[in-house]
Amino acid sequence: MAKANKQVICDVLMDAAKTDKDVVVLCSDSRGSASAAPFANAFPEQFVEVGIAEQDLVGIAAGMARLGKKTYPMSPACFITARSYEQCKVDVAYSNTNVKLIGISGGVSYGALGMSHHSCQDIAAMSAIPNMRVYIPADAPQTEKLMRALLKDNKPAYIRVGRNAVENVYSEDDCPFEMDKATVISHGSDVTLVAAGEMVKPAVEAAKLLEAQGISTAVIDMYCIKPLDSATLLKESASSRLVVSIEEHSIFGGLGSMVAQVIAQHAPKKVVCLALPDEPAPAGTSKEVFTHYGLTGEGIAKTVRENL
């Protein structure tokens, strides 16, 4: 089984901290849930615990970053993007501090814990902040590549990962990655699927089902939600009759909204947005919730067939 993406983040940061004393991880009583305990144990001088205080978490991270630290506050996505939204906006994005906000257990990861713990608005909220980048990696190999790229820059970003280990889309040896460029998993001339995070895997599965039925399907992994890679989207979907976005997020303001904007403006054609509807998600595992809303390989393929 692959590693959870949050665990990969911890591993990459531990590797970086060995040679860079400015790498700092901060948690809000979240070191366990963030899989950051190994970092805290190995680098106590580069770890800051703030207690259950997410506004403080982000404010402190920003203050440290202003004085040269590379800070990685790690806290549940639901809290770090909502409770501390103003700190993300003012202290991080507006002040342009080198803070990489790590939202763990994003989307409906927390399952039966309910809407208080789901973060299905974080992409819309964070994307609307000027100078904030937004990334949702799909699996462990891509998370590692993304984190290594982010360690090299000094600009704000929000990275959302899920709670559980997910099956790899890519392999350790074969994970094409270019910063801020979408990864084209397959080319296709009939339909283009655009997905991010845990939705990439079902998109790939859908493409297999559709190809078997003679529907030529492109799959784009848009891990870079902002800046959205419009060029790749337009290029890959140029001959498609239909574009379908798939995301673990509210139907409002996420990947689907952004994809639809680009297609509507530059190459008008039908866009269908598969996402979470405007209601509290039912209790259940991520898999159960995804199945309920058709966010599965079969569900995506069905949507494509109905709309082509």
Place this chain on the structure above:
Amino acid sequence: MNLKALSYKLRKDVINIIVSGKGGHIGGDMSVMDALVALYFNIMDVTPENYASGKHDHFVMSKGHSVESLYAVLAEKGFFPLEQVLKEFSRFGTKFIGHPNNKLPGIEMNSGALGHGLPVAVGMALACRMDGSSSRVYTFMGDGELAEGSNWEGAMAAANYKLDNLCALIDRNRLQISGCTEDVMALDDLCAKWQAFGWHVISTKDGNDIAELTAAFEQAKQIKGKPTMIIANTIKGKGSPVMENKAGWHHHVPNDEEYRQIMQDLDAAYEEALKNG
């Protein structure tokens, strides 16, 4: 020029900045001016020369709406010309906006939304400690601002981490936009609150007395194992009876008549300070 006289000269600069830009938070600018003068001219090691190196003391204006007073002080320190502030403040496309922003030299963090400065200052103090730096970190907060819960998160963290390189100051002028702080959301006993949070607390007799404020900042440097809070008991609108202790002057822009009277009062205070210190 002695610092008391300078504080009145800078108050006049603030009035001119506000009138030129047709906006600003005049009452808090006047109350916090003496603390800024004490900090920037007696205490902090920060100059336009050492600023780029990053090796200097650090300041975060948590009560960001008092930015006009900060502009006047930074201009006096040589970070930018006062004339530029007067020409640009609040005009289209300017960097001299109505809250601090770090595109300007001398300003490290953007603020404006209240309750942000203390957590940020805690982060700076932690970073200084990690680096083994002897730089100190300062932040000024408003009293009305203390209703924001994030301040108390920062208060806990600063004491938890025993940040004796951090000194905060509350501009305790007892007025906020809707009236008296104790009527809007009672804050007293402020000393007891901060002491209970584990801070060393200094409550000034006169928060507009530069000598007393300087002594408080010096005392803070000697305190080990805990952060220091200076509660500066100030007068909102300090400098002219036209504005003093009037909640309506939180962000009032003086009309011509008020302007003449205020400048006359500030001139008189300036002359008096020049003579008698």
